Structure formats: structure tokens, C-alpha cells
Amino acid sequence: VFRVVRAPLYFGRRAFTFPPLRCAMASTPPRRRRLEVEDIGDIAVVNFVDKKILDEQNIQMIGDDLFRLVDELGRRKVLLNFGNVEFMSSAALGKLITLHRKLQAVQGKLVLCKIAKDILDVFKITKLDKILTITTDEQSGLQSFS
């Protein structure tokens, strides 16, 4: 279950689906939505639609969507909420590091929050917990930008 927020809920907070819905005339089939992005102030809060982040093709698309937030939509503060994610493998880690580097390069910041305890071991074993900012819940994640 993921949040569907109708914009605007209240001042400073709006939500949109990402990638944007394609028009019916598009020749390629519409892409399945993988991310739910919500703007809280100047922070893009990203929820994953999938409970499992595994297949390479899927990860490629998630990566493309995340990079677009920075490269095309100019987001500088990105909070990834892993609350919905139950399983992920090493295949996804490369995308997170690239996103982290992209944001660093533009004086932005990436924060990860609500990572399940078992998945947190994935970050600890690979020592990515030393590089990435990880917080327990969304609220402390939002605060870590200020």
C-alpha cells in the first residue's frame, strides 16, 4: 500500500506521480510507475512502489527516474523512504551511490530513511552506511536536511 496524495494538501506540500503519465497517443506502452514522489518544502520525498527491488531492468528504470529528479527536475534534496521495501539485493546499491554522487556534485543531499533492519545489514556489510546518510524515520530524515 502506498500513499496517494492529492495536491495540494496544504501549503508547501504537493505530490505527483513519477514518471508523469503519458498521453494515450504515445507509441510506446506507458511505463509502470515505480516511484511515488511527494514534495515537502524543497525536499523530494520518494517512496518505492515495489516491495522487492531486484531485477536489473527494473532497477535500471528506478535509477533513471531517480536521476531525472536531479538532472532534469533540479531537485537538490532527496529523501528516499524505504518503508515499503521488504527485499533488495546488491544490484540496487550502485544506483544509490550514483544518486548520492550526483547530488553531492550539485551541493545537494541524499538521505535514506525507514530501512528495515535486515536490509540495513546490506548497507552495513557493504559499508555504504558510512557514506550514505541513513535515518530511522521520515521525520528525522526531513530534519537532517536543515
Next chain:
Amino acid sequence: MWRGNDSRALVFDRLASPQRPIPMGVAQMATEITITSDLAEARRVQSLIEDALQASAYTEHDIFAIKLALEEALVNAIKHGNQMDPDKRVYIVYHVTTERFEIRITDEGTGFNPEDVPDPTAIENLERPCGRGLLLMRGFMTEVEYHGKGNVVHMAKVRETSA
């Protein structure tokens, strides 16, 4: 292709253990499966093993660890070992007891030397996509050993608490 306990078991044993057999405990209790180089089949193997672990009352923590190591090992076998070649197979033998889980995964690729894999935790390798799978397998399992030319991986996980 989806086969369990089939005639390929004999072929598997010749392929998988050219030098020395890998002890799998009580042979009759080991389950043997042959799959094509298809990630969807790998997922089926994972869910089969998950069911077996749940039936033996392994903890959620252990099941997560084994599932993750399996994901990494099977993706390695299919993608790096067999190069997604639909004519190549992956041979799996696993064994669940109340004390430990053991698995041997054999692909038909050219193998590799695990020592050649660069340390993914080194700063200069952080953005490289490979190597973390092996690191995670070692982190989540009790034993990880490569055999033969590096196309056979044997992993074991000692159960964290008894039922």
C-alpha cells in the same frame, strides 16, 4: 524448464564435483533442481527454499539472510556464469536440517577466481557494480566456498536459534 529430483542429478554430480565431492549431509534429504538461465526460474527456486526453511521454523532473520545470499549467487550463476545463455543450465542442490542450511550452485560458465574480485568497500571501487554480491553472500552466510574453476559455489548457514 523446471525439474526437481530428475535424472539430471547424475549429470550434475559429475559436473559439480570433478575433484572432490562436497558433503551435503544425509544424501537422501538433499533436493536437486536444474533450471535454465532464467531469473524467473531462480525466483521459483528461492520461494521453494523459503518454503522449506519456513517449514523447518527458521527465523525470519535467517530466511532473509539465506534469500539474499541465494539471490546474489543465482544472479551471479545466470548472468556472469552462464551469460544468460538459454542453452546453459544451473544445477542446484540444497539441504535443510534443523541445525543448518546448505546449498551448492553450479553453472556452466568458465568460472572465476574470487580473489580477483576487487574489494567493493575500497573508495576507488564504490561505484563499481560488481563484487558486492560476493561480499553480501559472505556477510549473510556462515560459509561460502568456491570450487572447481570457480563455477561451483557452496554456501552454508548455521541456524541462529533452534526451534
